Amino acid sequence: MSGAARVLAVLLVAAAVQTAAATDRFVPADPHFVVADVRKAVPDTELRELISRWRADPASDAASVALGEAFLERAGKLRQPMYVGRAEAVLAPAAARAGASTAALRLYAQTLQFRHDFPAAEYLLDKVLIAAPRDAAARVQRASLRLVRGEFTGAGADCAQSLAAGGAEQAIALACLAQVQAASGRLTQAQALLASTLPPAQLPAVRAYWLTVRGELHERAGALDHAIADYGAALALAPENDAIRASLADALVARGDPHDASELLAVERPGLGLLVRRAACARGAERETLRAQARALLELESARGDAIHRREAALLALDAGDAARALAEAEANFKSQKELVDVRILARAAVAARDVEARRWLTEWLRNTGYRDAVTEAILGTTVGG
Numbered sequence: 001m002s003g004a005a006r007v008l009a010v011l012l013v014a015a016a017v018q019t020a021a022a023t024d025r026f027v028p029a030d031p032h033f034v035v036a037d038v039r040k041a042v043p044d045t046e047l048r049e050l051i052s053r054w055r056a057d058p059a060s061d062a063a064s065v066a067l068g069e070a071f072l073e074r075a076g077k078l079r080q081p082m083y084v085g086r087a088e089a090v091l092a093p094a095a096a097r098a099g100a101s102t103a104a105l106r107l108y109a110q111t112l113q114f115r116h117d118f119p120a121a122e123y124l125l126d127k128v129l130i131a132a133p134r135d136a137a138a139r140v141q142r143a144s145l146r147l148v149r150g151e152f153t154g155a156g157a158d159c160a161q162s163l164a165a166g167g168a169e170q171a172i173a174l175a176c177l178a179q180v181q182a183a184s185g186r187l188t189q190a191q192a193l194l195a196s197t198l199p200p201a202q203l204p205a206v207r208a209y210w211l212t213v214r215g216e217l218h219e220r221a222g223a224l225d226h227a228i229a230d231y232g233a234a235l236a237l238a239p240e241n242d243a244i245r246a247s248l249a250d251a252l253v254a255r256g257d258p259h260d261a262s263e264l265l266a267v268e269r270p271g272l273g274l275l276v277r278r279a280a281c282a283r284g285a286e287r288e289t290l291r292a293q294a295r296a297l298l299e300l301e302s303a304r305g306d307a308i309h310r311r312e313a314a315l316l317a318l319d320a321g322d323a324a325r326a327l328a329e330a331e332a333n334f335k336s337q338k339e340l341v342d343v344r345i346l347a348r349a350a351v352a353a354r355d356v357e358a359r360r361w362l363t364e365w366l367r368n369t370g371y372r373d374a375v376t377e378a379i380l381g382t383t384v385g386g
Helices: 004-012 045-056 061-078 082-096 102-114 118-131 136-149 152-165 170-182 187-193 204-220 224-237 242-255 258-265 272-281 284-303 310-320 323-334 340-352 356-369 374-380
Strands: none
Touching: 045 061, 061 082, 061 102, 082 102, 102 118, 102 136, 118 136, 136 152, 136 170, 152 170, 170 187, 170 204, 187 204, 204 224, 204 242, 204 340, 204 374, 224 242, 242 258, 242 272, 242 340, 258 272, 272 284, 272 310, 284 310, 310 323, 310 340, 323 340, 340 356, 340 374, 356 374
């Protein structure tokens, strides 16, 4: 995945995929398809203790929150989606109980957000903020969710309130506000907000988020080398963050360095977003193998009844030259996600499919929102703002 808004969400927890259903078993066509990596499936001592504590009292809110948080953390560090399913299994009943803590509601909302049940996630965060208006983590999380959905006015309100509240979240709130400004016709002002260097006292994850947002703003303004420098610095601070890795790879490809991008994407247990990008950079038999692996993951998702990777499905279709399929997936994806990569994919698909109406609609959306991106405008062959 890419996009600074998604990096903000990853700052809170790791990425998630819903657990597969037991019926309609999926059988991969590729004999090298990895079903699970059992080498790191055994939990460490700390996690075992948390599991034992929760099993001893599954109705305990504190035990559920501690275990759910640990599962989510491991999902990101190990690139193991199964831990998100485990977190959801623990947190769903905890969040449903009368008197559930705001922490339980917030963590459960994170699992819902990462499997793209955005309305349900926002409903829970609304509940948290009604009960605890000064819950900074919940407010930043709701801002992240709204940024992903393209609800820039609501995201701006959350970012501004977080900034006014002060505290440890101020740096995050400022970068969040810059994203809102860039999506609302004020790209130059957004860049000015992040022109200074973030103090080194900030946590590495916060510094990585700050740099990722600044990199995206550079990229949208057409300053690709500056964007790559910021993305690279952010990835050095958060090497397990696949959203940053994807953004850097996309920027390298845009600069004409597909080989460097391919090497960057060659990680252990890549998610679908990284896998599709690496396939686009590869050639010959390797490319076909990677495409087959990506298709197998999408088929597995479809067998579960999910459709949370329409972005990646559109990218794969574009790479395969299936413009009609790419546009259908990109349009469906854009209904729920409006990050930078989603805007660009829709533009590419509309042009590839020679769909005049889709190009006209996206141009109007850009004009009406004030959303600025030099690459999207170049793809569409138009300038939508000053």
